[in-house]
Amino acid sequence: MNDFPEFDDLPDDPEVAFVRLYEKHSEEYRHRSDNAQDGRTAAVDFMNDMIGIAQGLGLEGFDNWTIPEDWDEIWPAFNNFDRALKRYVMEVKIKKSRVTKVYSVQLSPEDKQRIHHLIREIRDILASADLQDRKRDSLFNKLNAFEADVDRVRTRFDNATLMAIDIIGVVDKGTNILKPINELLRRIQAIMGNAKDGEPEQNQLPPPAERKKLPPPPKQITGPENNPFSRDLDDDIPF
Incomplete structure (x- = not known):
């Protein structure tokens, strides 16, 4: 049993999971900072959260960033971190979109109509089959999900494969x-295969790229030792 169910739905890909959590925490940061007289506390919390998330997901490069000890240096450090973070997130989104394009296909309206017709035939067969209602309803839900994917701009091959595996796994081979x-x-x-064959060459798999890292900070920022964000906490909090 997962002790932290709020993270159950995170994508398996650590970079995609990071982007999802970044979008959530950046929205929370904007809300807090817009309603605060001094947004530095919200900025520090946001930096701390994102560094912790990156380390929890095993992403490299974030350990180069530290939260300043000097309260007056919060904004310069945060602005540098925020710019680097936005660039990192944009690079991840573009890289993942290229890979997704390779493993998906843009169907014509005619192809979509033909697939919808075939799905209706499958649904009709399942409706009259000797299946438990629970299993039949589960397969109908998977067919509905795949139909929704067919209507997107690009349809993923893995979703089609998973739908087929689920149906074959439930239907008794006897x-x-x-x-x-x-x-x-x-x-x-x-x-789907014929449609993919008709796509241009650039939709083939791009060469593997080096795993993205958050750009390092332009400088290390230090401050007085009597600051509330003392480095004495480094052993407990991985800033």
Whole structure:
């Protein structure tokens, strides 16, 4: 059992998970700073949260950033961190969108209509099959989710594969419905495959890139030892 269910829905990819959490925490930071006379506390909390999130996800480069000890140096440090963070997030988004494009396809309106028709045929077969209502409803939900993906600008191949695996895994191989369902799934895959073959060469897999790192700070900022953000806490808090 997960002790922290609020993180159950995080993507498996650590960079994508970081971007999702960045969007959440940056929105919280903006709300706090807009309603505060002095936004430095919110800025420090935001920096601390993002550094902790990065380290928890195993992302490199964030350990170069520190929270200033001098209260008067908070804004210069935060502005540098914020700019570097926004650039890092943008690089991750663009890189991931390129990879996603390789593993997805843009279907024509005609192809989408044909796939929707095939899904309706699968749904009709499942509706009359000897299945438990719970299993049938689960498969209907997966078909609905895939249909929604078909209507997007680009349809992901992994979603089509997972939908097919779920259906085949539930349908009893001893029944007479597996063969017609397999044929319908094959036709869906053929439509998507033919559409992918027609896409330009640049939609092929890009070369692997070095894992993105947050750019290092332009300088190390230090301050008086009697500051409330003393480095004495470094052993407990990984700033």
